[in-house]
Amino acid sequence: MMVETRPNIAIVGGGIGGLFVANALVAHGFPVSVYEQAPALGEIGAGVYLTPNSVRQFQRIGLEPAVEKWGARVGPNSHYFRDDGAPIAPVQVTDSSGWNATFGMHRADLVEFLAKALPAHIVHTDHRCIGFEQSGDVARVSFANGAVVEADIVIGADGIHSELRPFVFPPSQPVFSGSVAYRGLVAHDLVPHWPTERWQMWLGKSKHFLAFPVRAGQIINYVGFVPADEEMKESWSAPGDPDTLRQEFAGWDPRIEDLLRHVKHTFRWALYDREPLPTWTRGRLTLLGDAAHPMLPHLGQGANQSIEDGMALATILSRANRESVPEALLAYERLRRERVAEVQRGARENGLRYDSSHTYTDLGVRDAAITAHATFRKRLYDHDVVPEAQAVAAALT
Numbered sequence: 001m002m003v004e005t006r007p008n009i010a011i012v013g014g015g016i017g018g019l020f021v022a023n024a025l026v027a028h029g030f031p032v033s034v035y036e037q038a039p040a041l042g043e044i045g046a047g048v049y050l051t052p053n054s055v056r057q058f059q060r061i062g063l064e065p066a067v068e069k070w071g072a073r074v075g076p077n078s079h080y081f082r083d084d085g086a087p088i089a090p091v092q093v094t095d096s097s098g099w100n101a102t103f104g105m106h107r108a109d110l111v112e113f114l115a116k117a118l119p120a121h122i123v124h125t126d127h128r129c130i131g132f133e134q135s136g137d138v139a140r141v142s143f144a145n146g147a148v149v150e151a152d153i154v155i156g157a158d159g160i161h162s163e164l165r166p167f168v169f170p171p172s173q174p175v176f177s178g179s180v181a182y183r184g185l186v187a188h189d190l191v192p193h194w195p196t197e198r199w200q201m202w203l204g205k206s207k208h209f210l211a212f213p214v215r216a217g218q219i220i221n222y223v224g225f226v227p228a229d230e231e232m233k234e235s236w237s238a239p240g241d242p243d244t245l246r247q248e249f250a251g252w253d254p255r256i257e258d259l260l261r262h263v264k265h266t267f268r269w270a271l272y273d274r275e276p277l278p279t280w281t282r283g284r285l286t287l288l289g290d291a292a293h294p295m296l297p298h299l300g301q302g303a304n305q306s307i308e309d310g311m312a313l314a315t316i317l318s319r320a321n322r323e324s325v326p327e328a329l330l331a332y333e334r335l336r337r338e339r340v341a342e343v344q345r346g347a348r349e350n351g352l353r354y355d356s357s358h359t360y361t362d363l364g365v366r367d368a369a370i371t372a373h374a375t376f377r378k379r380l381y382d383h384d385v386v387p388e389a390q391a392v393a394a395a396l397t
Contacts, residue, residue, distance in 0.1 A: 007152035017289030017306030018157035019114035024314035037128035047221030049300040054307035071103030072213035083204030085253035089371040104212040162291035174272035184266040240268035276341035298351035315389035
């Protein structure tokens with residue numbers, strides 16, 4: 001295919017999913033622009049867990065060294081515990097393709113190196129999407145600053161509150177999980193005994209607590225999941241009270257209490273997802289990441305699935321031209337929709353498992369389910385979206 005037939009692509013959203021798909025598309029030779037509503041790129045300081053199904057995609061676009069530099073590799077000592085510190089099961093994460101790579105990553109570091117890897121002038125900040133229309137072979141996005149952008153393809157990577165989602169499917173309400181997450185960071189210097197090569201989770205009644213290293217082990221990322229009352233439910237993201245967080249986990253494993261006594265600032269997220277969408281695509285507009293499939297964090301797959309989306313979409317579009325764009329976007333949706341719906345449902349179920357809810361009130365049953373869940377995680381992490389996407393792309397031509 002001649003380079004001049006490459007579709008021109010506008011990406012709305014400059015978070016992890018939008019920046020990754022931009023990198024993947026640039027690697028395939030596409031002209032790309034990214035439009036982010038914030039005045040500057042960035043993420044609230046918290047961790048993200050990169051698993052092998054996405055790490056291998058960073059490798060493919062030449063960003064494995066950045067992951068190794070900025071991430072903290074966690075390995076076979078990762079473990080589940082009861083709330084008092086009694087061990088439940090190892091995480092046992094390996095994958096059959098040779099990777100044993102999971103990394104704790106500071107979100108701000110990930111956004112920064114994804115943005116820096118792009119050619120200059122691709123990312124445009126202070127562009128808040130307010131409208132979309134398409135006719136024939138042209139799609140148009142309008143922004144609050146008065147700009148209007150025309151493209152052959154528009155990718156909505158603008159998160160759970162996506163402005164573009166209603167142009168694909170009628171609006172729906174986010175589903176509240178009943179929990180909130182306290183998130184924050186503690187410098188490793190303050191807890192020098194804390195291991196920097198493992199992911200650890202403690203499980204209690206209606207609560208669970210996660211900790212893993214980020215930024216090459218210099219920082220410990222923590223997340224405390226607790227039930228929410230109505231007042232907490234109203235907050236999507238707000239400053240949390242460190243003393244309230246400490247009270248929620250008082251009497252748990254002393255390691256947690258020791259970590260939390262160093263917390264000076266914490267943020268509180270009400271946890272929402274949405275029911276799986278029956279369609280992500282309309283004409284020359286398609287959705288990616290949380291815009292298409294917001295999920296609870298209980299499998300650590302929100303960012304990882306958006307990265308799979310991005311690599312699948314770039315791979316399929318590599319065999320498309322301007323005329324075949326709508327067909328290619330539908331093929332991307334068909335490839336991805338079932339897998340991410342399974343992960344969305346799995347994240348909900350895993351949250352119930354972690355919090356000993358419903359069928360898991362017997363801790364022996366719960367602990368056995370946690371142990372057995374390693375099989376699901378292995379299948380999740382072993383998945384490589386590229387061969388599937390290549391087969392889909394070949395079928396389009």
